[in-house]
Amino acid sequence: MADWGAEVDAQENSLSAKVEKLQVTAGQSKGQSTSAGAGPAQASGEASAPAPSRGAEGGAAPSRGAVGGAAPSRGAEGGAAPSRGAVGGAAGGASEESEDKVSKEEESLLRKLIHSKLVSTKADLEILQKDPNSPLYSVKTFEALNLKPELLRGVYDMGFNAPSKIQETALPALLADPPANMIAQSQSGTGKTAAFVLTMLSRVDPSKNYPQCLCLAPTYELALQTGEVTKKMAKHMTSVRIGFAVRGERIPHGQKCTDHILIGTPGTVSDWCLKFKSVDLKKIVVFVLDEADVMIATQGHQDQSVRIKRMLSPSCQLLLFSATYDEDVMKFAQAIVPNNPIIIKLRRDEESLDNIKQYYIECNDIDEKYQAVSNLYATISIGQSMIFCATRRTAHWLAEKMTEDGHAVALLSGDLEITQRAAIINRFRDGKEKVLITTNVTARGIDVTQVTVVVNFDLPVTMEGKPDCETYLHRIGRTGRFGKTGLAINMVDSKRSYSTLKAIEQHFRKPIEKLDAEDVEAIEKIST
């Protein structure tokens, strides 16, 4: 095994100059290759794929090497290891193989597809409310909200026994009279969609044949997802009509829309309301802007949303939801919901490395890295684990090798459709495979509570080739609620990746200890 550590420490000064030079070059080629090599799912947005729910709910067959160890594609060709250039380069950020870059829309949709349950959180709600005339209170049951009986049945049919943390406080205000305007931020999976869908359904009057509730979503797929939830909750409200103002849905010029609840993307909604005059915005009583943080990623969406909002009646209830809340979202939120909104924030539980034992293994090349992984899996009993690779090519290659060695491996990379990715994640979460090999497409997408070992086959670096500490934390870190201890193993195969490791170690001020992959006893010890 190499001793990169000693060598690098000795050469630090001259190396850092070289690294910097390399990073500039790497950054350029990386940028090019990434955009050129985007996977099919990256085309999501208004101009993309069909209804997303089918694949996820119907469990679309995960493609290629995902299930049962079917041979992953590329690495299969002759079974050759990805060239040193590819792997080393990827770790350094200079590979021709595209690293998977996930758009906000994709990330958001993936989360929606995999959150079949509420995400629990320990964080406290933060509430900002300026209007003292509408005191806030919270409810512990759905009964306490005096919902229409058929709506309450719909809520229970969905398996909701009690309001989620954000719903406890948001729902009474959302359903109050006079209606309150609200800006609510909490991470994906905490019950925002259910909250505003319930609000729309409780305010809609199906005897009036025109749209009364309007919900804007950033993409076609996200709009359909919200529509699915609305349909489910409205299961017993048989006279309520739910319509979609999305690409491909047409309304003849001059004809009035008779749906009661309209869910759509800003472009098509603008056309229907402002151009075709099919919807009278003055009659909308609830206006929802969902996924504000994703919406602002597209300037056109922002402008169209503001234009639509301006046409609403002053008494319309205005609601804005977002998974994150930074300055840009705040500015946009205030343009959409300007008058004394109740602002509810539920912080994400902090991720930390406190319960994680971190190690690194030095290797000379990708074959040694593979050997180290093999030794690890052969020596300690690993429940479920995730292995992160820098490129699709390495991930495919590794999946094939591990499958040949008899491991039940799932493979997840950006060349899969979003619904396939969701299906693979769901299978893994159900324990159908023990190892999930992935590129960066997963780093923020999932919390798999039962994963106890994470292997960085390649350390995370930014597009510029710099150490990516944030991604490292997302891969390895756990939120307080999981409590369990975990194990992180980092593969180091070059001076450069050793420098990355050291930078990450310094950043978090937590030691990453060296592990000899051939020392069985030492490996046994780390798992105890």
Ligand SMILES: Nc1ncnc2c1ncn2[C@@H]1O[C@H](COP(=O)(O)OP(=O)(O)OP(=O)(O)O)[C@@H](O)[C@H]1O
């Ligand atoms: N009160 C509840 N009880 C049980 N499950 C709930 C409740 N509210 C929502 N859920 C479920 O929890 C999951 C996440 O809820 P929801 O989609 O509303 O969250 P969200 O914050 O809008 O997240 P995202 O933006 O990713 O959709 C869904 O599967 C939903 O059906």
